[in-house]
Amino acid sequence: DIQMTQSPSSLSASVGDRVTITCRASQGIRNDLGWYQQKPGKAPKRLIYAASNLQSGVPSRFSGSGSGTEFTLTISSLQPEDFATYYCSQHNSYPLTFGGGTKVEIK
Amino acid sequence: EVQLLESGGGLVQPGGSLRLSCAASGFTFSNNAMGWVRKAPGKGLEWVSNIISSGGSTYYADSVKGRFTISRDNSKNTLYLQMNSLRDEDTAVYYCANYGYGMAVWGQGTTVTVSS
Secondary structure, eight states: OOOEEEEOSEEEEOTTOOEEEEEEESSOOTTOEEEEEEOTTSOOEEEEETTTEEOTTOOTTEEEEEETTEEEEEESSOOGGGOSEEEEEEOSSSSOEEOOOEEEEEO | OOEEEEEOOEEEOTTOOEEEEEEEESSOGGGSEEEEEEEOTTSOEEEEEEEOTTSOOEEEOTTTTTTEEEEEETTTTEEEEEEOSOOGGGOEEEEEEEESSSEEEEOOOEEEEEOO
């Protein structure tokens, strides 16, 4: 199974800050990676697919990069509605796996 | 607009069974692979199962293999998850999603609680 390791597991940031979340795969997964946002009591929402493609309707302050084993989600200027938990997930091979999540909190 | 609506969750005793349904609209259901993902209280997201568009191939997490069965009825635009031999650790919110470059669009979820 491919293990997905996210860091940090949590972070505190202020509105307007630039935030970077990292995801590392235990083996190469090309660009078969997505990033998801989940707010409490709500369904997850995909932000990024194929490592760097912005999902339709998602603000351009979100961006993704990486390939192989190292991936990054960046929020260029954190907004109040961005406080949530973020997950990466690989779909290169079964079983599909998620990272442990990064909780972004208000400083 | 893609819409997915799960139903069938509830309270069940350990060892019991439930069948979840996911009604799809706003896209050509029969052309899309589909899947289930769950989130247990205080834990992260866990992939459960996927099924290809025709229903001819299915995939399962080791934690549910042999107990859960994914299926679909393309004539009814509906995805199912039959859950047998339920355990305490199956307690979670279960989401269905259409699968394309990963889980693309998600339903709102249905809650399954396994408890005596």
